[in-house]
Amino acid sequence: MSDIVARARALADDLLFPAATGVDADGVLPGAALDTLAAEGLYGLTGPASHGGLAADPPTVHAVAEALAGGDLSVTFIWLQHLTVPAMVAGSPLAGEFLADLCTGRVRSGIALLAATRPEPVAITARREATSFVLDGGVPWVTGWGHVDVLLVAARTPDDVVHLLLVDAQAGPTLEVVPQRLVAVQASATVELRVRGHVVPASRLVRSVPLAEWQAADPGNLRTNGSLALGVAARCARLGELPALEVDVAAVRARLDAAGPDGLPAARAAAAALAHRAAGLLAVAVGSRSVSRGHPAERLTREALFLLVFGSRPAIRAALLGELGG
Template structure:
């Protein structure tokens, strides 16, 4: 028996085939164009997790994962820009706030694109960005080390930590303004195309009406831990794309088949753990499976390089691009616990 794919999955596959894959090497060198974001928007993919009553698709989590795999495997830079958008949508949908009624619909429909500026909160007790109450709002001071999608995003979800270890999430305009300036785009070994900058906050003031959530640092860490321990769908998307190259190469079919079997197995385990009814359960198991997913990703992208031979050293090589994207995924969203687990696994062989 076969089932009809969800419409968003069908659109994601069409977008990948018609636009993202044919232009991925050029985008890797030149940057994600606004036209790619518009294409993702037209496909309805910016609203995959948005509530229906606000114009989103409210798709099942399996659909959100599959569309993420497809986009990441086709053009990881485009995936990375648009994946930032879904966290503000989910947060606004979950917590009632004045800014929810103002922004959730344009975000869920894709009229606006959002980015995120809060990974630095994981550095606690260091507080790279401080939030200070001031004049009916909040003043932000410090440095956001990484911000992706600069020049493409309309708004950003920004977080700072108060003197009492409270995390304050606000929505602010993603543009140069009083108290906010951006560095030059970073030149990175992978995903330079995603337009990543650092942000300097020198008294950026945001009104109270723009607050999405205030929570203790302990509560933030409790929610963030299992989420950060789960394997990213992008890992499976990039690995699958690499195995597609391997399968097409001379002498590569058997290798691709073996690695595909390993990939499918770890994917099933990872998603089963992510769907555990107790959100904070099985964190060590999640981290162990995430590390195994990295192992298969590394093997798949290495196999693509080997299968491509000397051609893989050309910057225009698809195998090389996928290998560099795989390297990026090893550290994307990395926590201290994930790093310890991964390093321990590598040390034990």
């Protein structure tokens, strides 16, 4: 899989990073960037080879995500949400209809999983009516609106079962989106999603999982998000010519790779704290230019701030407060 990682690094250096300042200033992501990732096969990174995916192992997924995050975090943020969906759809009743298109990027996906990751209050509820599920509620963060065709939505029934449904990403009377204004990655087209009596055919059910089972497995899913912070930190090290920082990036990467579920929240916190420190070091190394709007150091500093809270959990937050001296 080393050739996939090399391709991702080349895309980050030659395509994404040179355009990132303009993308950040405009707050709008050109579709061509995501089209290029699809053409390179990266939308199928986690999909099975039987349906055109690359069936990459976790270390490869982490390395690709880290490389792309060091190019343009907005692009990577949208693309990373997609990776959950081919892996979930594989082996489900929807595989025949969707999996090949998900792997090629002909169908692109986002996620709205808060009802599974936050116990209370329930973000999105579901009730079964004949051959449909009816959804009510909302989530504050759905990334890639306008760049995705479907959303993997977690909705819960009163018996604490999480139903994962593939929902068309189309606004209407029962599905509303409100754009978010973010300190960084504004071009990620992140919105608040609200649903009121939104009907989804039961044929769009990917799987149903007891809430306790999902939450028991959740800590093991935290590693990939840590690659975003590593990518930002590594880019800071390269731009600032800070070899000691590169050593720190390697150490935190090794810590993330070695951590089991119990240790992953602290390792994730260490990665976010490192990105924050790396951006500060880059700003000092660059000097006064780093506070000029549009300088890469200024953008990376805002991205590091964003990553302090992105994909957080109570255990990550507590560990970060310790890392930062709180």
